[in-house]
Amino acid sequence: MAKLKAPLLSLGASGAIAKAIVFFPWKGLNCAREYVVPANPQTTPQNTQRGYLTIIVGLIHAAQALATNALDETDTMAYALWGSTYPTPRTWFNQAVKHYLDMRVAGKKADVFSGGFTEGKSLSLDIGLSNESAKSGHLNAGKIYYGTSKTALINSKDATINQVSHRITATLTGLTKNIKYFWQFRGTGTVDYIGHTSGIYYGTPTA
Numbered sequence: 001m002a003k004l005k006a007p008l009l010s011l012g013a014s015g016a017i018a019k020a021i022v023f024f025p026w027k028g029l030n031c032a033r034e035y036v037v038p039a040n041p042q043t044t045p046q047n048t049q050r051g052y053l054t055i056i057v058g059l060i061h062a063a064q065a066l067a068t069n070a071l072d073e074t075d076t077m078a079y080a081l082w083g084s085t086y087p088t089p090r091t092w093f094n095q096a097v098k099h100y101l102d103m104r105v106a107g108k109k110a111d112v113f114s115g116g117f118t119e120g121k122s123l124s125l126d127i128g129l130s131n132e133s134a135k136s137g138h139l140n141a142g143k144i145y146y147g148t149s150k151t152a153l154i155n156s157k158d159a160t161i162n163q164v165s166h167r168i169t170a171t172l173t174g175l176t177k178n179i180k181y182f183w184q185f186r187g188t189g190t191v192d193y194i195g196h197t198s199g200i201y202y203g204t205p206t207a
Helices: 044-064 073-083 092-105 132-137
Strands: 013-017 021-026 029-034 113-121 124-131 142-147 155-158 167-172 181-187 201-203
Touching: 044 092, 073 092, 073 113, 073 201, 113 201, 124 132, 124 181, 124 201, 142 167, 155 167, 167 181
Parallel strands: none
Antiparallel strands: 013 021, 021 029, 113 124, 124 167, 142 155, 142 181, 181 201
16 A cells, blocks of 8 residues: 555655555655566576575585584685675675676586685795585695785685695795785686685784
């Protein structure tokens, strides 16, 4: 039922009339539009995309429930930091989902990174994270890209990937003490996983 503030078509109204017209305020204006019943398209591409979305949501929940190296606040902050590098910032969840969907649409595969850590040492950082796709050689090579800005990861180093523990590790050396360094893993091996990217983590080396 529409609610009138004054005679209709004069000062304003809100709500729907007989599922034909909807009245609503918008940016200080009193507007009206046709009542639209949301569609539920079932084309093959749309169902495929919905399937991808279902999968990544399940992967996120599974990563949060891992007994070891679970998806925690450190990882969600890393995804959120990655999302903040785009002109249209997004939440950690949306960034993780978007990356997965982009990879699948490109004909590639992806998973959820979790268990990330950054330990500051003398002029170096010990870093690592986990990914289930590292199992059985699916994700078998990658690099750590790093730098002093989240948007300028201009240095790189090969990561070590343990296919048994699913751990991805590296030690970044030759760093400057008390300077914050940002780092991100990107897959380079196995065609399906090239470009598989983690969130952006950070840490500070000691003297």
